[in-house]
Amino acid sequence: MDGVEVFRLADIAVKHAAADAGDVVSGSPTLGTTAITTLGDSGVEVGVWEMSVGAVRDVEVDEVFLVLAGSATITVDGSSVVVGAGDLVRLTAGTATTWEVTSPLRKLYLA
Structure with missing residues (x-):
């Protein structure tokens, strides 16, 4: 259909x-x-990003993402937040993060 695209995330x-x-x-x-x-x-x-269980350091780009499945703790400067399915998160370019994934994470991102 013109003007409409459907992406089956699953x-x-x-x-x-x-x-x-x-x-x-x-x-x-x-x-x-x-x-x-x-x-x-x-x-x-717009895309899908996944990470298996474990922890990594990263430096972020401007991004908004929706966690589709799994869970993780994101740490910035000693402060942490736990994210899971249904959470919408905004990251700012240049932010140094540590991601500790406790259940395989799948997210839909816009960057």
Whole structure:
């Protein structure tokens, strides 16, 4: 149908690879991203990101995401927040984070 695209998120496959060894805090986490689409000429990418159980350090880009499944603790400057299915989260570019995934995490992101 012109002007309408439907993306079945449950059918979006995400290929994982081992997290960069220099970013791993604990465990042997794997990560994966599948870009789905972009929003017009804005350059905003929409996709699905996953991470297995473990902990990694990251430096964020401007992003809004919705947790579809799983749970994680995100730590910034010693303060932590637990996120899980149904949570909408806003990250600011340049923020140094540590992600501790306790149940395999799947999120829909706009970045």
